Each structure stands twice: as C-alpha cells, then as structure tokens.
Amino acid sequence: MGKVIAIANQKGGVGKTTTAINLGASFAVLEHKTLIIDADPQANATSGLGINPKNISNSIYECIIEDFDPHKTIIKTDTPNLDLIPAHIDLVGAEIEMINMPNREKMMRKVVQKVRDDYDFIIIDCSPSLGLITVNALTGSDSVIVPVQCEYFALEGLGKLLNTIRIVQTRLNTNLQIEGILLTMFDVRLRLARQVLDEVQTHFEDMVFETVIHRNIKLGEAPSFGETIIMHDASSTGAINHLNLAREILQKNNLTQITEEEKKIDIVNEN
Secondary structure, three states, rough: OEEEEEOOOOOOOOOHHHHHHHHHHHHHHOOOEEEEEEEOOOHHHHHOOOOOOOOOOOOHHHHHHHOOOHOOEEEEEOOOOOOEEEEHHHHHHHHHHHOOOOOOOHHHHHHHHHHHOOOOOEEEOOOOOOHHHHHHHHHHOOOOEEEEOOOOOOOHHHHHHHHHHHHHHOOOOOOEEEEEEEEEEEEOHHHHHHHHHHHHHHHHHHOOOOOEOOOOOHHHHHHHHHHOOHHHHOOOOOHHHHHHHHHHHHHHHHOOOOOOOOOHHHHHHHH
C-alpha cells in the first residue's frame, strides 16, 4: 500500500507544484512507482509534466464528482515510474457541487483508495487555499509537506494552515501526520533568507526538513519545457535538492538502508 503525501500551503507562489512534480520524479528515479494527483484547478502540475489540460477528457474532477474510475484517468509521463491524474479548470466548480454531498470531505480518500495499492507513493498537489478540495486532500493523505518560501512573509498564515491540519487530524483523519516543513527558494546570498531559515528551524525544530530547496534558474525553466528538473538538467542544484529531499523522506520512513554518508548528494554547482 502506497504512502499518500499532500503538498499544501494556502499561500501561492511558495513552490507547491514545483515540489510535487520534482519530488515525484525523484521518487520515480529512485525506482519507487509514483503517482501525482493534480488537485489544483490551475492544473500547473499537469502542464508542468508536458500535458495540455485542454486536451484532457477525464480528470480528478470526474473522479471526485462523478465517481469515475481513476484508473481510466491515469496518464504515463515521460519519466519512468511516474504517472499523473490530471486536473482541469472544471475543478473550480467542484467545491460548490460537493456542498450537499454526504461525506463531502472524504471524496478524495475514495479516489486514493482505489489506486494506492498500485503505487509506492501518491503525491497530491493542492491548490493555494484552505477550501474543501484541500481539506479533501488532507483527509485522504497519510502526511502533509508544507513548503515555506524563504522570504519576509514566509510565516504569515502558517499558523492558520497548521490549525486546519489539526482540525483535520481531530475530526476527519486521525492518522494524518506532518511529514515536514520544507524551506524553498532559498538564496544563500540574502541575509533575509538566512534569517527566515534560522527562525523556522528554531521555532519548528524537528518538523523542518534538513534539505533546503535553493533558488535555481533551471528549476524555474523546467516547467516551460513540460519537464521535471531531473529530465531538464539532472546535474542542476534543483535536481540535487529534490533528490536529497526524496532520500530524506525515504530514510525518515525507514524505506532505505543507505548510510549516513550516503544520505546527502553534494551540490557541486549553483545553476
């Protein structure tokens, strides 16, 4: 049975989709069969994997609203071991349509249960909100990764998100855990970025991943080519960061026997 990880933060532009795509690709490269579920109406994870949302006939929307078989929506990506359940703009209306549904917070869980035995990891890319779709993603997940941008307003709203996670843990999914807080867009040249890094690590301690995602040109370029960072430039800082993150999660979940020396890949360049 695969592990289900939601990538969530109600703030936009913190690297949720970048994390979902490239963490998924990193798991796949490390030979773990992985599925990405795009649960954002903007469908950036879908387009970021080289698939045009306009050409999608069935998506996560149909799975949630119409109880469509998710196996029939799965698309294989160019990365071996990495599949996708795409999103479509129709997902915008899903929250309104779900209001009167029984167990409306558990519709995503039903979708996940149908496919989780086929994968080692399922990653859900959430929308930048704390709406019903995000609550569904948290209810259907085993854990959540919270990306936090290394900038001034990084902690703004983080308490609200953590409170939402606690509510889900109490009322809807008692097994939900925080996989970790992931610091993204870190620029080693900026004093402010280092201050945010220190503040988050001091305040949240063991909840923060050791791996930090650096600001990286190649990481920003990759989605425009419809590629993961590993397919775009496997030697870039962005690729190495996400491989390190995947390895840290595997180690944390006792899914690898690598030694301490092997836990980290050295970054040899700053692209």
